[in-house]
Amino acid sequence: MNLNLLVVVIFCSLIYSCIAVINFVDSQHNVILILTDDQDIELGSMNFMPKTTQIMKERGTEFTSGYVTTPICCPSRSTILTGLYVHNHHVHTNNQNCTGIEWRKVHEKKSIGVYMQEAGYRTAYLGKYLNEYDGSYIPPGWDEWHAIVKNSKFYNYTMNSNGERERFGSDYEKVRFRFWKNILILRFQDYFTDLVTNRSLKFIEKHIKTRAWQPFALIISYPAPHGPEDPAPQFAHMFENELSHRTGSWNFAPNPDKQWLLQRTGKMNDVHITFTDLLHRRRLQTLQSVDDGIARLFNLLRELNQLWNTFAIYTSDHGYHLGQFGLLKGKNMPYEFDIRVPFFMRGPGIPRNVSFKEMVTNVDIAPTMLNIAGVAKPARMNGRSLLELVSLKKKKKKHALQLKPWRDTILIERGKMPKLKKIRDRYMKQKKKFNKENRLSKECRRRKWQRDCVEGQLWKCYYTVEDRWRIYKCRDNWIDQCPCRKKRDQSEILNSENEEDEFLAYVDEEHFAEENQWYQGDVFNFDEDVESDFEPAEEHHRQKRGILSKCSCSKNVSHPIKLLERKMSKKHYLKYKKKLPNGSLKPKDCSLPQMNCFTHTASHWKTPPLWPDELGEFCFCQNCNNNTYWCLRTKNETHNFLYCEFVTEFISFYDFNTDPDQVKEAIIHGRSGRRQQLPS
The missing domain is CATH 1.20.5 (Single alpha-helices involved in coiled-coils or other helix-helix interfaces)
Known part of the structure; x- marks a missing residue:
């Protein structure tokens, strides 16, 4: 029985x-992930993609607090594919373990493609994979595979196409044609963005015609707007004089209250500014091909009657900066412009034309795709499905009561961080060192700033009745010594706080020069290397007194790194450069230990709009090894802040309720009452 x-x-x-x-x-439903490369949200790029905005935002949901947990290409993409934080998949940089042994043996075998394939999906990946992918294999989990070898390009690249290597040239006009519904369809083949779109459409069309009973999972990974930022020729005339990238923190420098790199980065000069403006224009131009491609994608889904059955997510691997805090270009920083990204979702049951302000991240993408496939999230994954957030927002009692409240804090990380201790002690030490009043007091106690405004002297410190040091600018000496300076009206004279900042910037540059420390940009606009009529001893004496012997009306037209390192005088540098043939100043001349620097020349961009030859070349360092950090980003009804600890033991706190552009570090400037909340 x-x-x-x-x-x-x-x-x-x-x-x-x-x-x-x-x-x-x-x-099960079809699911499409559309991923761009280096696309910002803070600099306004989505405002120039009207088709994508209509398709993904107006007919879907925008997550206005969409973030990446690590603002670097390969670590972020590895997180998207695995649903793991960087400290769990160990891809810390674009080199270390990016398609390395651990990645291939462990994490690649548990990527979203593998899980979706096991759930019965037909899977496809098209576009950029990971920065160090060499094209020698097809990763597990993908039925259709078309991935570029190495990093993003628009022309002259190699792809692994289902196991076969394909090489492409630089001819945008090279076309293939076919007839569809008695209409001649022309498709440009060499341009990578268009090729990714064309092959994505081909995959969908073939799949629906031959295997309509089976759901598909498709990742479309566009190269735009990543460098070399080559736009399609029909868009190369657009966005002239577009300056939306000039946010509140644009060219806000120097920044003695921020981490090491920003302490040593001054304002951009005219050449740098021209570069960021042109780069912004080219980035927007490359996104026009993405905008067109997304419109074509959804038109095809509509024609094939698949819109009702398809989820789509649109996002980027990280944000970008163009002149913010004086940094010409790049990512890697723990600031909103680098960690916040476009983030949209549409599909069955997803609200239309609404915005969710809850924090979502790239860690959530893999769990969301699995949720759509009806697969339970593996225990190893760190993120949560966005469908859970939709249920919570809809307040569906049947589901929402079983769900945890949504997060209000996320981890932002870059590199390997040791466990830091005695945070409160470090906070007090840091505040004492970087506090403006303390810095003024330290400098003004030096005799050379207490003398009267003698001929050539630029600054004078004086002690007020309130027992505080204040700065007086010797304006007549500035005008006399620099005839190119225009005398300002009283209404244009800087206020006391600005003069204090200007004085401290002058002092910082002086210290960097005296101690032979590296820095870049225009920390202060005068040239100490102009030859003087004075004898060396007298000139040295005048400099120690803070007296300007001569000024230069031109701005930093020579090689910025080598000059600022003080390794050679301007006179010697010009002789050195004169001996070299045109264009022979190689990138190796623009390198420093443990720093990421680049040289920009007229040969960098091969397509219009081009870099003017008359502006020459320049070098700039955009990142350094000690820019390693762990941060907490919190956003809820009452709090909106970023707290960071750097490997240098520097700590920072930004309160977005009072400082949305993160221009003033709140702890140092005494704008935060959170000292008591810091751990011991």
């Missing part, structure tokens, strides 16, 4: 499991 009962129970369990599987498969 018991044996018969056991048989019945097992039989019923098997029947139930079969029914569950059938229902599970029937409930």
